[in-house]
Amino acid sequence: MATTDATGFARYAWLTAGLSLLFCAAFTLYVWSEKRIDRANDLRHESELLSEELRQSSDDLTHMARSYAATGEPAFRRHYDTILAIRDGRAPRPLDYHIIYWDLVPADGHAPRADGPAVPLLTLMRQAGITPAELALLAQSKASSDRLTGIEQSAMALAAPHADAAVRAQASRMLNDATYHQAKADIMRPIMQFQLRLEQRTDASVRDAKQRAVWARHAFLLAGVLLVTLLLRVLWLLRTTLGASVTTLHASIARLGRGDFVTPITVEPGRENSVQGWLAATRAKLASSDASRAAAEEQVRYLAHFDPLTGLANSNQMQLLARQAFADAGRAGQPVALLFLDLDNFKDINDALGHGTGDAVLAELARRLRAQLAHDDVGCRLGGDEFVLLLRGAGRAEAPARAQQLLAAVAAPCRIEQYDLNLSASIGIALYPDDGTELELLLQRADMAMYSAKHEGRNGYRLFAPAMQAHFTRQLQLVAALRQALGSAQLQLVYQPQVALHSGAVVGAEALLRWRHPELGEVAPDEFIPAAEHSGLIVPLGAWVLRQAVRQARTWRDAGLPPLTMAVNLSAAQFRQPGLPELVSQVLREEGLAPDCLELELTEGVAMHDPHGAVHTMNSLHERGVRMAIDDFGTGFSSLSYLKQFKICKLKIDRSFVRDIGDNPEDQAIVAAIVSMARGLGLSTISEGVETEQQLAMLREQGCDEIQGYYYSRPLAADAFEAFVRARLAAVRLASDDGVSANNRTQARPIFGSARV
Numbered sequence: 001m002a003t004t005d006a007t008g009f010a011r012y013a014w015l016t017a018g019l020s021l022l023f024c025a026a027f028t029l030y031v032w033s034e035k036r037i038d039r040a041n042d043l044r045h046e047s048e049l050l051s052e053e054l055r056q057s058s059d060d061l062t063h064m065a066r067s068y069a070a071t072g073e074p075a076f077r078r079h080y081d082t083i084l085a086i087r088d089g090r091a092p093r094p095l096d097y098h099i100i101y102w103d104l105v106p107a108d109g110h111a112p113r114a115d116g117p118a119v120p121l122l123t124l125m126r127q128a129g130i131t132p133a134e135l136a137l138l139a140q141s142k143a144s145s146d147r148l149t150g151i152e153q154s155a156m157a158l159a160a161p162h163a164d165a166a167v168r169a170q171a172s173r174m175l176n177d178a179t180y181h182q183a184k185a186d187i188m189r190p191i192m193q194f195q196l197r198l199e200q201r202t203d204a205s206v207r208d209a210k211q212r213a214v215w216a217r218h219a220f221l222l223a224g225v226l227l228v229t230l231l232l233r234v235l236w237l238l239r240t241t242l243g244a245s246v247t248t249l250h251a252s253i254a255r256l257g258r259g260d261f262v263t264p265i266t267v268e269p270g271r272e273n274s275v276q277g278w279l280a281a282t283r284a285k286l287a288s289s290d291a292s293r294a295a296a297e298e299q300v301r302y303l304a305h306f307d308p309l310t311g312l313a314n315s316n317q318m319q320l321l322a323r324q325a326f327a328d329a330g331r332a333g334q335p336v337a338l339l340f341l342d343l344d345n346f347k348d349i350n351d352a353l354g355h356g357t358g359d360a361v362l363a364e365l366a367r368r369l370r371a372q373l374a375h376d377d378v379g380c381r382l383g384g385d386e387f388v389l390l391l392r393g394a395g396r397a398e399a400p401a402r403a404q405q406l407l408a409a410v411a412a413p414c415r416i417e418q419y420d421l422n423l424s425a426s427i428g429i430a431l432y433p434d435d436g437t438e439l440e441l442l443l444q445r446a447d448m449a450m451y452s453a454k455h456e457g458r459n460g461y462r463l464f465a466p467a468m469q470a471h472f473t474r475q476l477q478l479v480a481a482l483r484q485a486l487g488s489a490q491l492q493l494v495y496q497p498q499v500a501l502h503s504g505a506v507v508g509a510e511a512l513l514r515w516r517h518p519e520l521g522e523v524a525p526d527e528f529i530p531a532a533e534h535s536g537l538i539v540p541l542g543a544w545v546l547r548q549a550v551r552q553a554r555t556w557r558d559a560g561l562p563p564l565t566m567a568v569n570l571s572a573a574q575f576r577q578p579g580l581p582e583l584v585s586q587v588l589r590e591e592g593l594a595p596d597c598l599e600l601e602l603t604e605g606v607a608m609h610d611p612h613g614a615v616h617t618m619n620s621l622h623e624r625g626v627r628m629a630i631d632d633f634g635t636g637f638s639s640l641s642y643l644k645q646f647k648i649c650k651l652k653i654d655r656s657f658v659r660d661i662g663d664n665p666e667d668q669a670i671v672a673a674i675v676s677m678a679r680g681l682g683l684s685t686i687s688e689g690v691e692t693e694q695q696l697a698m699l700r701e702q703g704c705d706e707i708q709g710y711y712y713s714r715p716l717a718a719d720a721f722e723a724f725v726r727a728r729l730a731a732v733r734l735a736s737d738d739g740v741s742a743n744n745r746t747q748a749r750p751i752f753g754s755a756r757v
């Protein structure tokens with residue numbers, strides 16, 4: 001509607017402009033028509049004057065000729081000639097020389113008026129717009145006049161100044177006889193006709209001009225009326241489009257310009273779509289965006305200090321609150337316990353149930369933690385599944401109990417969406433002022449303590465102890481050194497033989513990583529592998545081990561050793577790498593080893609951590625022809641249904657069951673069960689950590705397929721391993737030549753049994 005009004009307004013405005021032009025044109029036409037009437041009258045007047053001058057000059061000539069004839073006075077003769085000269089354009093025409101000139105000329109003959117240009121009377125008549133027909137009449141009159149002039153000239157020639165009275169009387173008669181009068185009448189007739197015609201013509205043209213003037217006046221008046229109507233309409237439309245008076249509109253705009261979005265702008269009913277209406281709507285929008293900006297600013301202020309997911313303080317806010325808590329505690333001489341809490345295996349919840357459920361868990365956890373806090377304690381979320389709690393007044397005696405309470409709160413039954421979850425957390429505690437007075441240091445120490453709690457099995461708490469600092473320092477040192485060592489000669493692989501029980505032949509080797517640092521010396525795998533795992537270095541390290549082992553297996557093949565299976569351990573992080581199967585295939589392809597010569601060992605814990613994912617990865621590796629084995633079997637909690645789905649070929653019985661197998665019936669039963677289950681699933685078994693003859697005998701009795709351990713050999717360098725295999729091969733051949741089982745022979749005397757690498 002507003003658009004229609006605005007369009008209508010524009011249309012009418014254009015129409016008004018057009019009509020104004022029309023109005024001006026009509027007015028101009030009207031004025032022009034009026035002027036034409038005046039012009040026609042002027043021309044008539046001028047023509048009459050000229051015809052009158054012709055007539056008058058003829059009379060004057062008669063008058064001068066007669067006077068001269070009667071008196072012989074030369075002045076009359078001079079005047080006569082002058083009149084003729086003026087009429088024919090031979091002498092200048094006095095200004096305003098119309099009818100009564102010669103009456104004004106004094107006796108001395110001086111001209112009473114100034115002279116104008118010399119123009120023949122006929123030329124003046126032509127210039128006065130006289131028509132050719134009219135002009136012909138005047139020319140006729142002029143010709144008659146000229147004829148009369150001839151008579152007059154003759155009469156005046158007779159009446160010379162000294163002529164006698166009779167001659168003079170004769171001259172006078174010539175100027176008064178019938179011929180003369182007839183000639184005179186010939187002059188006047190055409191003039192009369194001319195005047196009649198002139199009258200008719202000018203009447204017609206005046207009438208015509210008057211007619212036009214009437215039309216023009218009507219058009220002008222009509223245009224005026226229309227213009228006024230349109231102007232009124234335009235004003236009305238303008239008012240409708242504006243929706244208010246210009247003053248009101250100006251006041252509204254001025255208010256908005258001042259930034260006053262609060263005072264409402266009133267709009268008459270039905271005028272919502274006018275300029276005033278738009279202003280009112282704009283004001284409302286500006287007011288609301290002002291409000292949303294204020295809300296957004298409030299939100300930004302909130303987000304700067306609080307975690308939006310849990311509503312707890314964020315790390316920025318924690319800095320302030322901790323400083324306050326430490327300052328208060330410092331003044332009061334009281335302790336503050338800083339608890340660093342991290343959920344256990346939270347990543348699994350995210351991975352298995354989705355990030356949304358993970359978020360819900362974090363929110364629920366925050367709610368539980370908040371419920372455990374006293375009013376002056378501080379709870380904040382650092383990020384992820386990490387929370388920091390500042391417990392005022394809690395020292396070495398109170399902090400453990402508070403931590404225990406928090407752990408109990410976390411572990412309480414928890415139902416999120418449709419899932420019943422068992423949550424647990426690990427807590428590290430650092431105490432103000434004993435462990436530090438600066439937040440940064442206390443956080444670092446509580447983090448170390450938390451890491452220790454994780455390391456010791458999770459779902460527990462640890463107070464910071466200085467030894468932890470040493471441990472972490474060592475860890476950092478190891479990580480830095482390991483990063484340098486990657487790909488250098490400091491890292492080496494050793495190989496522990498895997499022997500088939502039924503034949504005594506070496507059927508495989510387990511590749512094991514060793515690290516000798518120039519300053520740190522020999523670093524135990526137990527120490528550097530966790531450091532590598534913690535720092536993420538385990539992934540490139542594992543890839544390096546895989547390539548070295550595969551390359552070595554290929555070298556042995558080329559050296560003529562019998563086919564061996566190269567067993568390589570996979571870390572959890574490696575196994576979770578999405579590109580693992582492709583990497584394995586690429587290494588095998590590049591090093592030229594058949595896939596079935598490679599056996600990847602995976603601990604039970606890693607496989608069962610995410611059984612779905614493990615099945616997927618194992619399937620992919622299996623399709624590529626690579627063998628898989630479960631390491632340390634029996635220490636974790638394998639689900640038999642998953643075990644069935646895993647594409648594995650071997651179970652490695654953990655050394656803890658082998659150690660006392662000779663004396664411990666339970667271990668015997670476990671090993672027997674594992675072997676029997678493996679057979680049932682079509683898997684082979686290998687026992688690790690076999691050191692004694694007795695252990696070997698028991699495992700043989702239980703039906704284990706392969707043996708690995710010091711009984712046969714410690715892990716060997718590549719050369720030593722090759723020599724070991726050749727020696728064992730020779731021994732097996734010799735034994736079979738003697739008809740004695742190689743196994744029996746070699747059982748008594750393990751080869752390289754004491755070799756240490």
Ligand SMILES: Nc1nc2c(ncn2[C@@H]2O[C@H](COP(=O)(O)OP(=O)(O)OP(=O)(O)O)[C@@H](O)[C@H]2O)c(=O)[nH]1
Nearest residue numbers: 342343344345346347348350355358359383384385
């Ligand atoms: N749902 C959710 N997950 C988050 C958020 N922030 C970080 N995470 C995830 O939280 C997980 C934290 O895992 P970690 O604490 O490193 O590991 P964990 O699985 O808890 O294992 P441990 O701490 O060793 O017991 C990671 O997978 C992050 O991707 C968040 O705001 N919401």
